[in-house]
Amino acid sequence: MKLIKRTYIYTSVTLIPLLIIGGLFAFYMIEYISYEETDEFLTYEMERLVNYHEQNNDLPDFHNVDDILEDVKYPQPVFKDTLLLESGDNEMVPYRELRFSINHNGRDFTIVIRQLLPGRDDIAQGTLMIILGLLFLFSMFVILTVNFAARKIWTPFYNTLNKIVSYKIRDPLPVFKNSDIDEFNTLNVTLNTFLKKISSDFLHNKQFNENASHELQTHLAVIKAGTGKLLGNSDFTEEQLNELKKIHSAATKLSQAQKSLLLLSKIGNNEFSNNSNIDLADILNSSISFFEESIGLREIKLHSEIRSCKVFMDAGLAEILINNLLKNAVKHNIQNGFIKVKLMEKELIIDNSGADFKGDTGTLLQRFGKGENGNIGIGLAIVKEICELYNFSLDYSVSEKTHKISVIFNVN
């Protein structure tokens, strides 16, 4: 949810009790004021009548006041609320009445004067109108100010956010604009520190990999050259040659393992990003022809069903992916076995015969997971890494000596 939307929601929620309290307050205020005014008016009226009586010693006429009660005395003037039937509308309407007594020629007369009050429903209606009007004005004002203030205040934040979102580990470090808001400045400075650290760690890691690789491979080349030369020497005993051979093949294996590990870390570091639209069918066809002889030597029956499959990825990685999958199917196959390759629009399925495997097939996808011969296997770990990079789903299952690997492309 957007920041601004959240702000509106919170503002509106706090506005609701405010409106209720404000509405009640306005209602009672109006009612109170109308009583005050009415009472004041009635008091003036009473004073006028009392003065008139004192000056002229004459009671007001019946038609000038609302009622005159004879021989009733109120020691103090009394205000009362009352409801009277309005004959015109035929409904009860509220009145405020004032009763006061005048002694006229030794007789007590209580005079009643009344004034129409605004009904509670009228006041409620008025209050509602006022509140709604206010609400409207207030909302307009809030929307305008929040919009304006939010844009003004949060601009540096969105600036920073956009820069981080579009930042890729190999890009130069983003430069955040200075803002006059302390919190955002702190955020920018902190982010900058983190990014610097991450970026330099990444570079160091990359450099370390490359340097380690360079040094290791160069010296392995020396070992291989030396042992290779000695292997050609016929003066050695068989035992000595055997030892040399072990050194030579260990150097070769070490070099292979290091290359694979470097490849894995490069994939993880996202160093392959020459993405383009690639038809896997082409790669699969050339990969099949590459392994054709090996397949023939083991008398493996190959069934392939290849349709065009367009995938957006790095061409080099696509080749590594397909080659490793096919190589796995050939390598762990048996004499007179079979391989079924099925490439569809969004999916590649490879079934192959092989040794029975009991246990978690997940371990086969791990780096250096132990195979049945204790072999180290890294080819499938590379496949897994590539699949993770591109969000492909990878599944490996074994049932009764049939191994099945499926890759589903473009899982979103």
Next chain:
Amino acid sequence: MVVEDNTRLLEAIAEILESAKYVCEKAHDFGTASEKIALYNYDIVVVDINLPDGSGLDLIKEIKRKSAETGIIVISARNSLDNKIEGLDLGADDYLTKPFDMAELLARVKALLRRRNFSGSDLVSVGEIIVNTASRQVLARNIKLELTKSEYDILLFFFANSNRVLTRESIAEHIWGDNMDLADSFDFIYSHIKNLRKKIVAPGVADPIRAVYGIGYKLENR
């Protein structure tokens, strides 16, 4: 000329090339190499990309400016595709990643010399077997042999390294490259060589391939 900053590796490369009767100059850094390039013309330069005082890629540019027909083989420990593409774009003819087999280097040098036609002929022969590298035809006692791609590659690899023991690993690396771990069980190599021998012997040629127990094979050229 060989340009490589690791002196021991430099010696090893020079030794193998000299043993194959090539005249070989050595340069252990960018400066020396650059000087030699300016002074002499070479048939082939083997150049390492990572040198302490410069990039091998710049050497390739210099070589190409001086004499375009010089063959260039790049050797690099950085198995990075970018370096490879850049090197080949600059005019390098071949690319080897360390640690390569000396046998492999020798095979590449010989192939490049043939391609550049410094040796003057597309034909290579050992005993009664003749290989035409242009048409990829193999004749044994003038009878044409039908070899598969791998068998042909192995035979040519043997030819480039005659009288030298080739380990099964280097043969595997030669035919499968980065996919060589396919040959963990070397029965593939074994089968290929068995079939190759069968085809060579069929016309009555003596089998020139000798198995070196536990290690690999050797092509004898008397």
